[in-house]
Amino acid sequence: MTSSDTATQRESAIEQHSIDYVPSSERHGKVWHQGPFWFTGNFVLPTMVAGFVGASMGLSVWYSVLAIVLGVGAGTFFMAFHANQGPRMGLPQMIQSRAQFGSRGSTVPFAATVFVYVGFLVFDTVLAKQGLGLLLPGGELFWYPVLIALSIVIAVVGHDLLHFVQRWLTYLLVVVFAVLTVVAIVHFGSNPTPADVPAATAGWDLTAFLVQFSLAAGYNISYSVYVSDYTRYLPAKVPARKLITAVYAGAAFSAVWLMSLGAILASYLPDPDPITALREVGDLLFPGFGLIVVMTSVLALISIMGVNAYGAMLTGASALDGFRKVRPTVRLRVVGLIAVGLLSLVVALLIPDDYIGSFNNFVLMMLYFLVPWTAVNLVDFYFVRRGKYAIAEILKPDGIYGRWAWRGVTAYVIGFASMIPFFSTSFYVGPVADALGGADFSFAVGLLVSGVLYLLFSRNLDHEAEAAARAASEAELEGAAAREESVR
Known part of the structure; x- marks a missing residue:
């Protein structure tokens, strides 16, 4: 093997594309790989933390799990259709x-998207450091x-390495x-419930149920901004279904599993910390297994930190390109x-x-900012333009789609404004949410208002x-593509 061949291999190992179009000659990958990619992408500790909420508000384990299943099922629907x-x-x-x-x-x-990527990257960093602190100085x-x-x-190596790592981590x-x-399940189900843990007094609470539902839905809706980054290398005619x-x-199964585990831990452990809880429960099997889990x-x-860094880079470059090519x-x-x-x-x-409290507010803020976007984006793709776009024009800052497209911007702004009375966070509760005891229906309102308005605006x-x-x-x-191929 010559030195030039070695250099070419090193270059090809690093992804060459960023915000540009991936030509058909470079499309590769298998549809089923998306399942483990999104399973591992969602099987991270912040997902488990999202399952703490219902129990902390007095909701029983099984009602918490029901809210999680329904919320994840609804939120993942919107995420998956971006694929x-x-x-x-x-x-x-x-x-x-x-x-x-x-x-x-x-x-x-x-x-809003950069806020999501950086926010998750930060929480992942904090949790990873805490985990490593159990073993290393x-x-x-x-x-x-x-x-x-x-x-x-x-993230520098890029798309293929991210897919490879995510896929093989799934099995572990x-x-x-x-x-x-x-x-x-065996330990907490077979031992008396201590009087000082939430499970001792938990039951049905409508507000807690709705908050857990909204948090679970919003968590998976937030992944909508990631999806095409990791499906864009697939052949153009892969079966949509x-x-x-x-x-x-992949995304729903892992979220339901890990959030439900979070609900169990939050129900039977006082003020659970995700790292400490995993180690404590794992060591019930044998000392040291908890450390393996962590x-x-x-x-x-x-x-997933690599995934978040990669997405933030793509979004930031896209924003910059809109003002300076x-x-x-x-x-x-x-x-x-x-x-x-x-x-x-x-x-x-x-x-x-208090990063857990900060995390819950962060997830809700993601929900508020991203719901109007996902409604506009999906309505445009499936109902207005039906998947037909002039790709080269999208890549031009002054292309046919314009610099400021009033239909999308207006639908987004009005949709966001319509959600404000339904907001429910630790620092602000809207009048409608307050009347409902703190329950947050804002995502349903935002989806409906933004989606319908954009559809109406696009009739002409x-x-x-x-x-x-x-x-x-x-x-x-x-x-x-032909010119690039000839150069290679």
């Missing part, structure tokens, strides 16, 4: 929003930079947590990832000690002009 956009368009998830919001108008949902100033740097390295997570779940089902099954969880956290090079990805890492490090060092779209632009776009993309 079909990746192979049809060959673009990352958020840059597709230019078709609905314009190249500059899309910065509205872009800002070192404080926040050491482990935070190390963990974030490791996630950036994974299933084995370890299946054992842990059985231990928890199989793809959506694979994403739905270290397995840390591996999953590091992997950028070249989608590997260098851009590396610079973008370093910027994301530095921002996440600063936030992680500043986050308050110039579909003939877009059809002509699509034809020119296809020729342009094919020509660009």
Whole structure:
């Protein structure tokens, strides 16, 4: 093997694309891989923390599990339908929003999306450091930079490595947590309930049920901004039903499992901390098994940190490109990832000690900002433009979709405003939510208002002009792909 061959292999190991179009010649992957990818993507400790809420508010274990199943089932529905956009368009998830919001108008949902990615990256970093602290020395100033740097390295290699790591971690997570779940159910089900834990006085509480339902739904809706980033390399004509089902099954199963485990732990342990709870319950099997569970969880956290860094980089580059055209090079990805890492490090060092309370508010804020976007984006793809876009025009800041697309921006803003009376957080409770005892129905209102308004606003779209632009776009993309292939 020559040195030039070795250099080519090293180069090909690192993903070359970022916010640009993935040509058909580079499409690869299998639909079923999406199942384990999203299983592991959701099988992380923040997911378990989302299951603490119902029990902490006085809801019994089984009512908590019911709220989780219903909430996850509803939220994952919207997330999974974004999966079909990746192979049809060959673009990352958020840059597709230019078709609905314009190249500059899309910065509205872009800002919310970066908030989601960085927020999750921060919470993952905090939890991973706590887990490693059970085994290894070192404080926040050491482990935070190390963990974030490791996630950036994974994200620099990119799409294929992320898929590989997520897929193989699934097998380890299933084995370890299946054992842990059985231990928890058997132990807590066969021992007297202590008087100082929530399960001793838990029962039915409508407000707690609705809060747990909303949190579970919002948690999985937040993954909507990720999906096409990891389906865009699939061949354009993969079966939509199989793809959506694979994403739905992976994301829903892991969320229901881990949130339900969280509900059990929060019901039978006083003021549970996720790391301490896993170790304590794991050690019931034999001393040291709890540490195995925690270290397995840390591996999953590091992997999803790479996913979050990767998504934040793509979204940030898309936003910048709307104001100043950028070249989608590997260098851009590396610079973008370093910027994301530095921002996440600063936030992680500043986050308050009560991160569980902060996390619950964070999930609700994600729900508020992303629900109007997902409604507009899905209505456009499935009902307005029916998956037909001029891809080359999306990639142009001054393309046919414009800089500020009033239909999407207006539907988003009105949809968000309509949700405000239904907000329910620790720092603000809207009048409707207050009348309902703190229950939060805002996501249902936002989905309906934004989706319906966008559909109404889009009745006079110039579909003939877009059809002509699509034809020119296809020729342009094919020509660009041919030129790139000849250079290689």
